[in-house]
Amino acid sequence: MERYSVFALTAVMAVVFAILAAFAQILAWQVILWIGSAAMLALFVVGIRDLVQTRHAILRNYPVIGHMRWLFEGIRPEIRQYLIESDEDEEPFSREARSLVYQRAKNVEDKKPFGTHEHVYDPGYAWMTHSVATKHVEDWDFRVEVGGPECRQPYEISLYNISAMSFGALSGNAITALNTGARMGGFAHDTGEGGISRYHRAGGGDLIFQVGTGYFGCRDKNGNFSPKLFQEQAADPQVKMIELKLSQGAKPGHGGMLPAAKITPEIAEARHVPMDEDCISPPSHSAFSTPLEMVDFLGQLRELSGGKPVGFKLCIGHRREFMCIVKAMLETGIYPDFIVVDGSEGGTGAAPLEFSNHMGMPLQDGLAIVHNTLIGAGVRDRIRIGASGKVVSAFDICRTMAMGADWCNSARGFMFAVGCIQAQACHTNECPAGVATQDKLRQRAVDVTDKSVRVANFHRNTLKAVAHMIGAAGLEHPGEISPYHFNFRQKMGETIEGDLIFNPIPEGSLLDGTCEVEALMSRWRRARADSFERPERIASHRPGHKVRRAVERAPAEPAAGGGGDAVRAKA
Ligand SMILES: Cc1cc2nc3c(=O)[nH]c(=O)nc-3n(C[C@H](O)[C@H](O)[C@H](O)COP(=O)(O)O)c2cc1C
Numbered sequence: 001m002e003r004y005s006v007f008a009l010t011a012v013m014a015v016v017f018a019i020l021a022a023f024a025q026i027l028a029w030q031v032i033l034w035i036g037s038a039a040m041l042a043l044f045v046v047g048i049r050d051l052v053q054t055r056h057a058i059l060r061n062y063p064v065i066g067h068m069r070w071l072f073e074g075i076r077p078e079i080r081q082y083l084i085e086s087d088e089d090e091e092p093f094s095r096e097a098r099s100l101v102y103q104r105a106k107n108v109e110d111k112k113p114f115g116t117h118e119h120v121y122d123p124g125y126a127w128m129t130h131s132v133a134t135k136h137v138e139d140w141d142f143r144v145e146v147g148g149p150e151c152r153q154p155y156e157i158s159l160y161n162i163s164a165m166s167f168g169a170l171s172g173n174a175i176t177a178l179n180t181g182a183r184m185g186g187f188a189h190d191t192g193e194g195g196i197s198r199y200h201r202a203g204g205g206d207l208i209f210q211v212g213t214g215y216f217g218c219r220d221k222n223g224n225f226s227p228k229l230f231q232e233q234a235a236d237p238q239v240k241m242i243e244l245k246l247s248q249g250a251k252p253g254h255g256g257m258l259p260a261a262k263i264t265p266e267i268a269e270a271r272h273v274p275m276d277e278d279c280i281s282p283p284s285h286s287a288f289s290t291p292l293e294m295v296d297f298l299g300q301l302r303e304l305s306g307g308k309p310v311g312f313k314l315c316i317g318h319r320r321e322f323m324c325i326v327k328a329m330l331e332t333g334i335y336p337d338f339i340v341v342d343g344s345e346g347g348t349g350a351a352p353l354e355f356s357n358h359m360g361m362p363l364q365d366g367l368a369i370v371h372n373t374l375i376g377a378g379v380r381d382r383i384r385i386g387a388s389g390k391v392v393s394a395f396d397i398c399r400t401m402a403m404g405a406d407w408c409n410s411a412r413g414f415m416f417a418v419g420c421i422q423a424q425a426c427h428t429n430e431c432p433a434g435v436a437t438q439d440k441l442r443q444r445a446v447d448v449t450d451k452s453v454r455v456a457n458f459h460r461n462t463l464k465a466v467a468h469m470i471g472a473a474g475l476e477h478p479g480e481i482s483p484y485h486f487n488f489r490q491k492m493g494e495t496i497e498g499d500l501i502f503n504p505i506p507e508g509s510l511l512d513g514t515c516e517v518e519a520l521m522s523r524w525r526r527a528r529a530d531s532f533e534r535p536e537r538i539a540s541h542r543p544g545h546k547v548r549r550a551v552e553r554a555p556a557e558p559a560a561g562g563g564g565d566a567v568r569a570k571a
Contacts, residue, residue: 152307181455
């Protein structure tokens with residue numbers, strides 16, 4: 001019965017305080033005691049409610065005191081982050097990684113005393129090999145030209161850019177700060193799939209216009225792709241490249257729905273959606289359904305944009321499907337100018353846990369598939385590869401480039417630069433830093449003038465660090481980094497050179513059938529340009545399974561991230 005003791009105590013204290021108040025001589029004491037009695041009475045009423053309610057078992061068994069559970073759960077992330085978490089705990093970014101971004105963004109000292117905290121003999125530890133003949137690499141503004149022969153307006157993209165995050169997922173102030181920083185530093189800012197908002201335009205920085213399954217900003221009344229609207233958007237000189245989004249690492253193959261109640265006038269304006277209808281972002285595209293149609297659509301986007309570089313972003317799922325797309329390129333002669341590979345370790349404003357944790361291929365593996373398939377198909381030299389997935393330090397950039405990327409993007413790195421503290425409340429509309437919220441009061445915390453400078457600082461200082469690292473390796477340009485410059489600690493303490501793990505296959509070897517990597521060669525043989533479907537059904541050996549069709553489909557549940565990582569609002 002002890003579990004009712006706090007509840008019982010509230011009743012006793014309410015009576016005791018009331019008696020004392022009745023006999024108190026001094027007015028001030030009378031007031032204090034009556035307030036005490038009223039407070040205890042209120043808690044007693046809460047206890048009664050706890051006892052009779054049926055929703056929470058804990059409260060039925062522990063009236064009044066049971067509420068402490070919710071209180072502690074509410075402050076658990078803060079207690080962990082400030083008091084318990086170590087510098088290396090990845091939650092998902094370690095304190096060390098976040099501090100590095102904060103320091104570079106604030107342009108303050110980013111050096112560390114006393115040596116590494118890394119466990120250098122643990123499996124997974126990686127290091128870059130340095131040279132005796134180091135180089136002094138003074139210029140840090142590394143760029144790579146994107147745009148194949150079909151492209152009439154090639155773009156020299158920086159080696160580090162802001163990854164896709166929509167207005168809606170991020171606040172207007174955060175978007176403006178990011179875009180202004182991009183202009184100051186001369187790098188690119190991906191719009192995310194929520195269209196080009198007034199906040200993207202405010203900064204005047206280079207934009208990559210992302211076209212997602214909802215075709216936000218370029219859709220007709222029925223949600224289908226509108227060539228006319230796309231042409232208008234893409235013609236904006238601020239738009240430098242077009243990115244067709246197939247999937248993102250944190251929730252590949254997952255759509256979203258933004259209920260009408262959560263659509264603000266600014267969101268409706270950016271997305272070209274009505275305010276009185278739910279805004280659906282389907283899991284796949286309606287503009288194409290086969291690989292051939294997809295590359296044809298890419299060609300159409302390039303023409304409509306006046307010849308700007310066109311590419312697609314994906315997290316690798318079925319490897320064969322990526323090969324289907326490459327076969328469609330070979331068959332049609334229509335090539336994207338770039339492909340962005342996103343890893344499953346990537347971020348999102350809101351996603352089902354199972355998707356974030358267990359769908360999609362991590363960056364290193366996905367990048368190897370894309371890089372190798374393009375080499376094996378003999379088209380790597382005409383298609384650039386961007387990569388994203390927890391790339392926040394110079395080492396991350398160098399390693400990702402060694403594995404085949406031509407440039408890197410970062411979403412959460414730049415979120416830290418504008419003040420994100422990794423509170424992981426992006427889906428609640430209650431972001432404490434004002435970065436991932438639509439709450440006007442909260443987003444005031446993001447001072448655009450100050451934070452845009454931080455964005456530019458973070459970009460510049462990170463690339464300067466890249467320059468120092470490649471100089472130490474005896475190289476002059478990040479394009480020279482190869483897997484050979486990396487070592488990885490394996491199980492049992494032994495080490496392996498990067499070129500043994502990320503060894504590119506011979507040029508054209510998928511085409512002539514000489515590729516010795518069976519996992520690639522067998523999938524290449526099964527891949528078809530005309531369909532994403534598996535050429536054969538794989539027997540399950542588990543008969544009797546079927547799907548019962550819903551006669552009346554229940555209304556879809558509103559997802560916090562309508563349209564990719566769209567709008568945060570409290571459900
Ligand atoms: C708040 C937030 C919103 C995002 N919105 C989009 C989006 O609209 N489109 C998209 O392709 N990816 C989106 N992403 C994924 C990022 O662009 C990126 O691919 C991923 O987070 C990996 O990079 P990171 O590890 O540097 O965050 C979003 C990520 C975050 C954190």
